[in-house]
Amino acid sequence: MSEPVGLRARKKGRTRDAIADAAISLFLARGFDQVSVSDIAAMAEVSKPTLFRYFASKEDLILHRFADHSGEAARVVRDRPPGIAPMTALHRHFRDGLDRFDPVTGLNDHPQVVAFHRLVFTTPSLAGRLLQYMLDDEDALAAVLDPGVRGRLQAAQVIAVRRVLARTNWQKIADGRTAHDVRPEAVADADHAFAQLSHATGDS
Amino acid sequence: MSEPVGLRARKKGRTRDAIADAAISLFLARGFDQVSVSDIAAMAEVSKPTLFRYFASKEDLILHRFADHSGEAARVVRDRPPGIAPMTALHRHFRDGLDRFDPVTGLNDHPQVVAFHRLVFTTPSLAGRLLQYMLDDEDALAAVLDPGVRGRLQAAQVIAVRRVLARTNWQKIADGRTAHDVRPEAVADADHAFAQLSHATGDS
DNA sequence: GTTACTCAGTTGCTTTTTTAACTCGGTAAC
DNA sequence: GTTACCGAGTTAAAAAAGCAACTGAGTAAC
CATH class of the missing domain: 1.10.10.60 (Homeodomain-like)
Incomplete structure (x- = not known):
């Protein structure tokens, strides 16, 4: 094993x-x-x-945590069970992250994690590099969704949705609320956002 | 420094x-x-x-503690203060060891140290190798004392005295007595042995 | 007696790490 | 404005470590 x-x-x-x-x-x-x-x-x-x-760089000393998730969106889509739409797979994957209070979802109130996020968001060079990672993720996802513009558009929307959801969750926690308290809203937000995406992209 | x-x-x-x-x-x-x-x-x-x-060998995994003291007798003699006889310097050095309860003097009742000594003395290959170290020490000491036979003889006696003293101390402790309790005898034995050596070798 | 195993110690080759010195961009001194 | 310094990142050479496979002695099996 x-x-x-x-x-x-x-x-x-x-x-x-x-x-x-x-x-x-x-x-x-x-x-x-x-x-x-x-x-x-x-x-x-x-x-x-x-x-x-x-x-590879000073920034990566922090962002390797994101780098390690690099290409994850594309992988989720590629390895999804048969009969499952890409958006559905991405939706489920994000919800799994919420269930595990995965730091990448922003739904985590451990002081270390909160401080870590603040550090990233308030340091320009870090935020910049993080964006780069997200764009790479976007490229990989686009390639796996659809080689044309449609893929690029869908991928951009997925990445944007994830970013906004995570940022929203983190903000609520930064305002002093607990992850447990925020979770229902986080789930609802995610369901809403992904439902809209599925609808917009014509997935079942 | x-x-x-x-x-x-x-x-x-x-x-x-x-x-x-x-x-x-x-x-x-x-x-x-x-x-x-x-x-x-x-x-x-x-x-x-x-x-x-x-x-260098399996034995050295234990005996490095002795190996690290290798050539110490010769060093003590070579670096002795001016006006001090070699035997006197060696005597003082051994007494310093007793004062510090240095394991090499045998006057140490820490369980680890006692067990360590028992291990060495009861394992033939270890005892053999230890003897080798003592002979090397003897050679170095002889060379520094006197290039002739006189040096060899004196060195042999010094090494023998140290070995017997250490062994005697260890035996008493192995019999259940404490280092603190044994110390006066250890000092007296050392004084006696080195005094005899000084007398025999004609040192002041 | 030869087959097989274990263990101390070695050998050649590859990977990893240290070291010191370097480049290059920024920035404070003056 | 040039001089000097600091910090990120690189380079080349040498030391150190890992790995796998070996030798060679002892020893148990049969």
């Missing part, structure tokens, strides 16, 4: 985690621009080139 | 410690012959060749 993890792979995973953990904790403590990559490397006890072998 | 420890050196030290700690704990738990070097490597999360890069 699980592939045999050799010594090498295990240590690589730990190194990656050590770097990511050091980065997050320093960024949350002092802010993105007040921390140098050398600080992070020092805290993680790795050299600077090693840090950059694990993460 | 303290040399700047780079990342490399720091990690090497940790790896070495991890291997040594894994070895000691497994050996104490199951006995020297009931533990394979692969077990130790696995527990230390290191590959077998790496283990052997740090320690």
Whole structure:
């Protein structure tokens, strides 16, 4: 079932985690621009080139959490059960995320997660990079939906919907409400948004 | 004062410690012959060749503690203050060891240390290797004392005295007495032995 | 007695990491 | 305006580690 993890792979995973953990904790403590990559490397006890072998840029030290979900929308559509419309599959996937209080849905009130989102949204270079990831996701989704303009349009709308839903959820939580309290609205919003999308795109 | 420890050196030290700690704990738990070097490597999360890069043999996994003191007698004599006879310097050094309850003096009742000594003394291959270390120590000491036979003889006696003293102390502790309780005798024995040595070798 | 196994220790090759020195853009000093 | 510095990211060389497969000795099976 699980592939045999050799010594090498295990240590690589730990190194990656050590770097990511050091980065997050320093960024949350002092802010993105007040921390140098050398600080992070020092805290993680790795050299600077090693840090950059694990993460392509300073931004990725945070955004790898999103990068790891890269192409997920396309995958969800590609791997959907037979007889299920693409929009339905995407809808279900988002609702699963809400059920799990997945941070990417914005519906998560752990202080770390909230602080993390604030950091991302209030740091221009991070927000910019995050947008880039979303656009890549959009491209992949478009390719899998429909090679023409229709695919591009639908993909753009899906990505936009997810972004707005997540942002809305996060905002409510940032205003002091709990994830549990917000959940019904989040589900309703999602159902509404995806229903509209399904209707607009002519899916059953 | 303290040399700047780079990342490399720091990690090497940790790896070495991890291997040594894994070895000691497994050996104490199951006995020297009931533990394979692969077990130790696995527990230390290191590959077998790496283990052997740090320690020349399975025995050295334990005896490195003695190996690290290798040449100490010669060093004590070489670096002694001016006007001090070699035997006096060695005597003082041993007494300092007693004062610190240095494990190499045998005057230490920490369970780990006692168990460690028992392991060494009751495992033939370990006792053999330990003897080798003592002979090396003897050679170095002889060379620094006197290049001729006189040096060899004196060195042999010094090493023998230390061995007997340590063994005597350990035996008393193995019989259930505390290091604190044994200490006066240990000091008296050491004083007696070294006084005899000084007299015999004509040192002041 | 030969077959098979285990374990200490080794070997060659590949991957990963460190080190130091570098480029390049920005920015403060003066 | 040029000089000096800082921080992101790169490069090349060397050290260190992992991996797999080996040797060679001992030993149990049969």
